[in-house]
Amino acid sequence: MTRTRSVLGVYPGSFDPVTLGHEDIARRTLRVADRVLVAVAHQATQAKSPAFEMEERLEMLREVFQDETRIECVSFSGLLVDFCREVRADFVIRGLRAVSDFEYEFQMAQMNRQMDPGMEFLFLTPDAHLSFLSASLVREVARLGGDVSPFVSKPVLRRMEARFGHTEGAASRGEGA
Numbered sequence: 001m002t003r004t005r006s007v008l009g010v011y012p013g014s015f016d017p018v019t020l021g022h023e024d025i026a027r028r029t030l031r032v033a034d035r036v037l038v039a040v041a042h043q044a045t046q047a048k049s050p051a052f053e054m055e056e057r058l059e060m061l062r063e064v065f066q067d068e069t070r071i072e073c074v075s076f077s078g079l080l081v082d083f084c085r086e087v088r089a090d091f092v093i094r095g096l097r098a099v100s101d102f103e104y105e106f107q108m109a110q111m112n113r114q115m116d117p118g119m120e121f122l123f124l125t126p127d128a129h130l131s132f133l134s135a136s137l138v139r140e141v142a143r144l145g146g147d148v149s150p151f152v153s154k155p156v157l158r159r160m161e162a163r164f165g166h167t168e169g170a171a172s173r174g175e176g177a
């Protein structure tokens with residue numbers, strides 16, 4: 001079969017900040033897509049108040065994926081279904097870490113499907129050693145002065161240090177609470 005155009009996967013999320021788990025999912029997506037759009041949802045569509053502004057989240061993502069030309073990082077506002085139609089996405093990618101993620105992801109996929117019956121969702125699991133990671137826990141550890149270096153890549157670590165103070169090696173030096 002001859003393909004007429006490249007396969008595009010949209011990977012939406014808050015990415016506040018991008019973790020090694022997100023990174024793993026985006027790179028895995030390239031096994032089934034020619035291009036990946038990592039799409040940061042506009043703050044107005046999120047319930048929680050973010051640790052990083054949209055521009056900072058985008059900058060971190062772009063630094064993290066600067067080695068990979070097939071991954072592009074953008075932001076979007078409004079509904080995911082509208083954004084996906086606009087960019088002519090073939091499917092949406094979401095990461096599934098554990099059964100606990102399933103209910104929320106299933107609900108979101110079905111809501112989106114209701115709004116756009118043509119929308120496909122693909123769920124990928126991260127590498128096992130990343131399956132416990134969440135951006136909200138990473139933020140909490142950083143806020144409390146813990147070491148987040150095992151959970152985020154270097155560009156993100158630098159930003160977290162600038163925002164929350166030192167977040168690398170504090171535990172090994174016996175510092176902190």
Ligand code: PNS
Pocket residue numbers: 012013014015041045046078079080081107108109111112
């Ligand atoms: O990383 P998150 O916070 O779990 O990502 C949630 C996200 C951004 C994928 C979701 O909130 C979303 O799609 N927001 C865009 C607005 C929208 O379409 N909302 C209706 C979802 S059914």
